[in-house]
Amino acid sequence: ANFTSDMAIDDINVTGTSEVQVQVKAWLEGPYDDGSGSMTDELRAGGLLPLSEPYSGLGYAHVGGGGESTTAQVLAVTGANAIVDWVVVELRDANTPANVLATRSGLLQRDGDVVGMDGSSPLTFGVAPGSYHVALRHRNHLGCMSGNAAALDASPTVVDFRLAATATFGTDARKPVGSTRVLWAGNVVFDAQLKYTGSLNDRDPILTVIGGTVPTGSAAGYLSEDVNMDGQARYTGVENDRDIILQNIGGVVPTATRMEQLP
Secondary structure, eight states, X not given: OOOOOOOOOOOOOOOOOOOEEEEEEOXXXXXXXXXXXXXXXXXXXXXXXXXXXXXXXXXXOOSSOOOXXXXXXXXXXXXXXXXXXXXXXXXXXXXXXXXEEEEEEEEEETTSBEXXXXXXXXEEEOSOSEEEEEEEEETTEEEEEBSSOEEEOSSOEEEETTXXXXXXXXXXXXXXXXXXXXXXXXXXXXXXXXXXXSTTOSSHHHHHHTTSSOTTOEEESSOTTOTTOSSEEESSSTTOSSHHHHHHTTSSOTTOEEEOOXX
């Protein structure tokens, strides 16, 4: 028997969502321990890390991202993959890098990996494959950006800000610690510069948060004023959060500033 079909043959185009993955690696100066070559996770160990990203609450304008949340299970992980803090990764225009095209909140591990909300995967952005500058932001460190646009696609591309060889935008965008590089600590007011004196300086909020009268006091919590991220804001004494700001503006002239190297 012969069978004929009158079923039309249609061209079916299946278009998946465009997305790229990026595996950012970085050190934050505050919790970085040169001896062990990794960061401490005292905020996590002290139960101080929030389950949801803090950047929207700090006035950061997310583009496509924002409001991300993780789980208590992810924050329970210890060892090299323990979470140090929340960060933001930005994809910026290859030709006009002042234009932020997409953002995602991420979780920074002790070994320097920035991962997604599951605590292990690289960050995924819903943009078309192509070349992008990659920038990293943190709530009390100066951010930095790749000096070259990275070719991103569905396979994770590594951008390692820990390496001296990784080109960054601007001048002295990161601080040398031995042979590695860290993000500059001390940006308490989460603006584009480190300041020790003058308006919107990063020192006064530390004195304010510990009570404003007795400089030897301290304040516990998840605080932007806790520059070394040990769970305590201190103005004087051992492990205080003020000295590092003075050191990072040059250590001599208190009116000096250090500008964040972002376009």
